[in-house]
Amino acid sequence: MAPTTIGIIGCGSISDAYLRGAARSRLVQVKSVADIRAEAAKEKAAEHMVQAVPVDALLADPDIEIVVNLTIPAAHAPVSLRAIEAGKHVYLEKPLATRFAEAKPVMLEAAAKGLRVGCAPDTFLGGAHQACRYAIDVGAIGVPIAGAATVLSHGMEHWHPNPAFYYQHGGGPIHDMGPYYVTQLVNLLGPVSRVTAQASTASRLRAITSEPLAGQTIAVEVPTTVNGVLSFANGANVSLSHSWDVWKHSRLPLEIYGSEGSMLAPDPNFFGGEPKVTQRDGDWTLLNIGAHPYGEPNRVTRTGAHVADHRIIGLLDMAAAIRSGRPHRVSGALALHVLEVLDAFERSSLEGRHIVIETPCERPEKLPLGSGEEVFA
Ligand SMILES: NC(=O)c1ccc[n+]([C@@H]2O[C@H](COP(=O)([O-])OP(=O)(O)OC[C@H]3O[C@@H](n4cnc5c(N)ncnc54)[C@H](O)[C@@H]3O)[C@@H](O)[C@H]2O)c1
Structure with a gap:
């Protein structure tokens, strides 16, 4: 099956983890990156060999199915809402918004349009x-x-x-x-x-x-x-x-x-x-x-520790879930x-x-035993 085409908005520190993770995956493919600072998008695009475009162009691109919102918390809700209004599924970094009252309209709008929202952290799938x-x-x-x-x-x-x-x-x-x-x-x-x-x-x-x-x-x-x-x-x-x-x-x-x-x-x-x-x-x-x-170490931190950093697997699970029609975990x-x-x-x-606490929630399904991306089938 062809990979799901994604676009990334927000080209700061954490975007490298997603761009590297996407490059390793057969489930998603990054088409474009964008940032309110055009130079930040250009820099990441050159580093990871994708294209940099203005935010509006990324949102208007019919090829892009999922917008990955890696902006700062204050921009999480507004950027996610714009993506949903453009008919895109959204996967974003935590927290979902700066506060609960700001997040609720994002979830309601996505539900009204039949679109998915996924939100980090995905570490619990490790x-x-x-x-x-x-x-x-x-x-x-x-x-x-x-x-x-x-x-x-x-x-x-x-x-x-x-x-x-x-x-x-x-x-x-x-x-x-x-x-x-x-x-x-x-x-x-x-x-x-x-x-x-x-x-x-x-x-x-x-x-x-x-x-x-x-x-x-x-x-x-x-x-x-x-x-x-x-x-x-x-x-x-x-x-x-x-x-x-x-x-x-x-x-x-x-x-x-x-x-x-x-x-x-x-x-x-x-x-x-x-x-x-x-x-x-x-x-x-x-x-x-x-x-x-997704438990094996693959990165050395600033302090020299060998850690398992598979940030992106929540997005991979969501991309696979959209294709098969099952609920996504993250x-x-x-x-x-x-x-x-x-x-x-x-x-x-x-x-x-x-x-x-009034918002209901269920425990996410466990990941099956196994290895690699087959567990998202
Ligand atoms: N840095 C980390 O190690 C890390 C780890 C896990 C999660 N996160 C989360 O990821 C998110 C981003 O963190 P970061 O460290 O990459 O921040 P950052 O400041 O390095 O990057 C954020 C980027 O978003 C851009 N941006 C801000 N508002 C925008 C808007 N309205 N439209 C388009 N672009 C916009 C900024 O120009 C910047 O390039 C945060 O929610 C943070 O909690 C960061």
């Missing part, structure tokens, strides 16, 4: 996270009762070339990193029913130390330290600590505690890792992730539920109360 999902589903740790999800660092202004958006609405540790953790928790445990939290902002100004903007300051609009509790419809509750005010710590990214044992789940910002489980208080045993696709419905949860952390803190 081999290590699917191994955790399979283990939970067969009762490896019994009934999940509690857990802890942790992201602690000192922010983004020391590495990203243009980090201001991370401190504007739609950014901050909750909206930027929370999607990885909350989405994986929904994959493992099902939908969230309630959120309770305390949020704070340690500093209203952050100094950029990365080039080319080193020396400039960023005005911080969002909480940068959030501690909260997610209550799940299945009865489990999970504590969540997300902060960009922490220099060093010794906590693990994700743990689940069940009636018959515990699970150490790897960092859901990546696709691989070494998930471990115990039976009751026995020794930790490694889960075998080898039977699952869906807008899942992202809308997650966004309501993310917004609820700040709301709970400001309003001093529990926030009940």
Whole structure:
């Protein structure tokens, strides 16, 4: 079958991962890239041997079936809406929008036009996270009762070339990193029913130390330290600590505690890792992730770590799902539920109360065992 033709809007840092991922795939083919900054589109086009076009031309191109929106969070909803109005399916980077109220019209418009919306993160489809999902589903740790999800660092202004958006609405540790953790928790445990939290902002100004903007300051609009509790419809509750005010710590990214044992789940910002489980208080045993696709390391990070980075597989799953008429896993419905949860952390803190989550969502289907793109059939 011919690959699905896609166009990418937003040619910044993350676009390389998608352009490289698309070049490896037989399911999608990039026809054009566009950016509000024409020079950014030209640069990526030359690097990845595709064509650069103005945003309007990309949207008007009848060959393009899926628009991949890799703009900053403030542009996610407006650019997605324009693509939907142009009759395109949309797959976008997280979060779905800067806030729930902005995302809802995007989902309604897509539904009215019979178009699909998919939204990162797709990391939960990675081999290590699917191994955790399979283990939970067969009762490896019994009934999940509690857990802890942790992201602690000192922010983004020391590495990203243009980090201001991370401190504007739609950014901050909750909206930027929370999607990885909350989405994986929904994959493992099902939908969230309630959120309770305390949020704070340690500093209203952050100094950029990365080039080319080193020396400039960023005005911080969002909480940068959030501690909260997610209550799940299945009865489990999970504590969540997300902060960009922490220099060093010794906590693990994700743990689940069940009636018959515990699970150490790897960092859901990546696709691989070494998930471990115990039976009751026995020794930790490694889960075998080898039977699952998309868990093997394929990239070295800035800090020299070998990580599995298969960013794009959510888009591949959506492209295959459109062809076969099945639901796609990395869906807008899942992202809308997650966004309501993310917004609820700040709301709970400001309003001093529990926030009940109203958007329904189902656990996405597991990826079949196997290897490569056959699993999307
Ligand atoms: N950088 C990462 O490592 C990373 C990782 C995962 C996810 N993401 C997510 O990907 C998205 C983009 O991040 P990034 O780091 O690539 O940002 P970036 O600032 O490097 O790139 C964003 C690009 O979008 C363009 N843009 C902004 N508004 C636009 C509009 N209205 N129309 C067309 N183009 C527009 C900008 O000119 C810029 O080139 C964010 O939502 C971010 O959370 C980034």
